[in-house]
Amino acid sequence: MSATTQEIPAELYSSLEKHDAAFTQLLSLIPAQYYIALAPEEADNKWMINKKRKTGEELKESKKKSKHAKLDPANNRTTVEILAQGSGAAPALTPLPPSASISELRAKLQMRLDHFRRNRAADAGDSSSFSTGAAAQGEDAASRDALEQEQRRKRGEMRDRRRNERKEERRKEKAEKDVKKEKKAAQKGPADVSAKPAKTQLIVPQLPAHQEDSLSFPSVSLPSSSSGPKSQYKRIANPSQALAHLENQKAKLAALPEEKRKEAEERERWAKAEERASGGKVADQEKVLKNAVKRKEKGKAKSGKEWSERKRELQKSSEISIKKRNDNLAKRLEDKRNKRAGGSADKKKGGSGGKKGGSGGGGKGGASGGAKKGGRPGFEGGKGKK
Template sequence: MPITPSHELRASLERHNKAFETLLQLIPAKYYLPQEQEDDNIGTKYQKNKKKQVAPKQAFKEATRKARRDKLDPANNKSILEIQREAAGLQDSASSNAKQKGKHRATEDEDSDDPDVEMADLSDAPRDSSTTPQAMPSYESISTVRAKLHARIDSLKKERGAPTGEPGSRDELLEEQRRKRGLLREKRRQATRERKRNEEAGKQKKSNTQERDKGHQTKAQLIVPDPVTGGSSSGATNVTFSAIASSGGPAKAKKYATVADPRAALSQLNSRNEKLASLPTEKREAIEERSRWEKAEIRAEGGKVHDDPARLKKAAKRKEKEKSKSKLEWDKRKEVLAANMAAKQKKRSDNIAQRNERRNDARKGIKPKTAATLQIVPAATWTASGTNQHIQAHGGGMIKEGNTYYWVGENKLNGSAFQSINCYSSTNLVEWRYVGALLTLQSSGDLGPSRVVERPKVIYNPTTKQYVLYMHIDSSNYGEAKVGVATGSSVCGSYTYRGSFRPLGYESRDMGLYKDTDGTAYLLTEDRANGLRIDKLSADYLSVVSNVYTWAEKYESPAVIKSSAGVYFMFASQLTGWNTNDNMYSTSTSLSGPWSSWKTFAPAGSRTWDSQTTFVLPIGNNFIYMGDRWFSNNLMRSTYVWLPLTISGTTASMPTNYVNWVVDVNTGAMGPGPGENWYEAESASLSGSAVKASCSGCSGTSAVGYIGGSGNGVLTFNNVATNAATRTTLRIKHLNGDTAQRYGTITVNGVAQTVAFLPTTDGQTPGSSVVHVNLNSGSSNTVSIAGYNGGYAADVDRLMVPVS
């Protein structure tokens, strides 16, 4: 073995010593050298009456802060070697001063007992930077101290030749990149091996399960899987018990599952219990034990075991009741179908008889009888069958299915807050029947109490086969400004509310819907901040996908139609609250514009015949304007102004406010109503409590009141003449000073029906109410008006009967 020269050993020791000293310099002295606790800093309990010296409080705080700042400064921190060198140099002087220090110890002990004196001494005495507490630096000097610290660390690293962490050359950089790529490849290999191990474990588990499913029972044991090596681990313990693991699940589920019919299940359970009772005790207990385990497995897998006799008996009884109820409903349905078929057959027979009669009359040269038609009376009380009340479909819209028109609108019977969205049906646009409510009041949410639900409109989506309902949804202060959407499988059935939103993030209040001839649907929405908008709906009609056009004008209650010439007309109302105004229209050959300037379509100053646009209904090539005449202080009594709307080229006009007019829903023909015979109430026959009363606004300055009531007042018109021998419309001028509707019984030629009378402006200005009846040709008709259910009918001014 060669002998190392002494100078090499010396050089090696010096290098090691230097490295060790460099490491010691990195360790703060207070963590390496023991701190001596001098006795003179310890007080005693007997030094309570010493004279106290109180250091100024502010000076102490400033000294503390300065000490903390200095503490973090690397220039003020001595290394371990520096402290050791100072200690070695002071060792001799320390022994010579030991006696002197001992003399002063007693005095220092006496002074150090008092905490205030200690504070004063600390504030006056000079402190060594390595042993005294150092103050934290101020916020503005932290960056400076940090820079000094990093500089000191770098200098120490250079002294000991430590690596700086940065590649010194291009080769080192490439080597570092190769090393990182190697680590990444190794990590991926480990992940691949881990995945393969998991797959193998899964296959093995599946194989074991299949073996158990074949009926191989294993002894109960705790199976703990091998620990998985790699990056991922789960906190859950993967423990299975083979004796209670799901084995043969499908077979046992089939064995113990009962039939769906509770009566059959109860019979099956009783039969099983009887068989068990006949077995020996030991065998029966074994079977019952096994059954309990297998039932538990079925329940654990989400299955149901019907083994409770009491519950099965209740279920069987409930099933029997449902079956009986279903039978009654089915029998009732068969009766209704039979009645409908009989009615259709009767109508067919009547039509055949009428056709044969007309043919015979034509052969004999007899002219056909003049027939009056049913009439639309704008702003009259319009009574619907099914409720016997004024129609509550305000702000609504129309949709036609087959030969039937459906009218959907707001129910304002009990105020302005949401109550329901109602639906009515008619085949002639005059006689309306209440079908039901699409949406009703809910306990909370958009359809809850004190909510605003307005302007409902319905369109049909042929792709989804759903009827889609849009409406204005708002808070009571109109601050939300959203649209709501609901869907239903039938036009007048119950709808499912799907929620509300602001279309494309914009406000929306009074709104409408339009379905173009190509099936594309559009939302017409009033955005008060930006203007009137046309927004395109999605293919399912449930959401808004894009804006098509926006007017700068701030208009509301929009309605769009398309003429036979391919011209689009947008009708809208100006913003005047509940008060009416001259509504406007604009035209274009494309919904995306350009659109024409706005113009009025009713005579200027007529305020659109005192109404606001809500819908425009096409009838053949003609159109009906449908508007609301609002009474804001009692919205229930708001009426409907329907009038013929003339479309010619790019011009729309509604020049005449008809008292009554007729429409043929088959041809679309429209025209003024027939002439009328007037019968004054005070000239008719009065009975019971009915009396004549003065009325300054009535036609004969008189009216008849106290009709109905406890006195059973009756007003009878005899010898009512007409040339018509068909169903027609009677107008009744009435007075109702109440805030609610009154009801009366109208009997025409022995046929009675109920009619509603809306409140009128005052007790001297009559309003109109209509009733649709069958009249005989000639002057033998009798019309009587009485009360309804013991209440008073409205006071009557006169009766108006079509002449022909």
């Protein structure tokens, strides 16, 4: 028994050594670059070879160098060699400086606080009011209050000074204006104090409201505004009315004598000229008025046709909706009638035949149960119980 127990571990160890050697040999065949992470610098160099712009020759040269480096057996090192090189080039650890004691740290903190207090006192203009240590806290607060009070006093003095300066400027301006007014009054001479001041003279003189016509010709004189209305031409916007008015005017002129007709034509000519000069439109062309009347009549006919078409469409749609409503009502009434007729037929059928299985003798009572089911609802078996 003891011999067998000693031989089994030896065989096991030998087999483990063989397996270890085989696995180590297989792993050595795998390049280390596939399972060992590269350093950041090496990774950047690998993927950023063509980062900068290069010429064709430079690209070819760099590709050739990278290919040679890849196929160089010196670069294809095993894992053991890489680990051995890394362990040999490990940097030496430098010891940390000794930590300072609590008393030194407190002293350093106190020095920084004193430094801040001195700087704050120097900025405020009162560096002598601050002192180091805990005993100077009350004096520090008192000096701060005094400093704030002094700043408030200075701001108040500045406001008063600015206010006085503005008042002085306004007083000087007023005095200068008074002096200028006195000089102007002295140049104009003595004036009546009780007289009312004159109105301000406009740059452009104001014309009178009603100014008579001053334009005249040797043989013709424009009619004055006092002799008649400004424009004697009658304005008519409707072309059909304007055409009728023009025809009536021509008929009246044709009925007048020669001299009166000429005078009337002259007056009408002047009225039309004044109307055109004032920016109005003169409808005195018979052809233009007739064309306008035709256009208006065509527009009326077109709108009338559209209106009749619209009325016809509305009537048609209303008839369709009424017919649809009547059909729906008739259908609803027919459905109600059919429903009632179907319900009565079901009642008759149930009274004669009864429920399913009633006549088969499967229920209680046999055939008598089927005969009882033909009575009124709610009275089944009423007589049998008595």
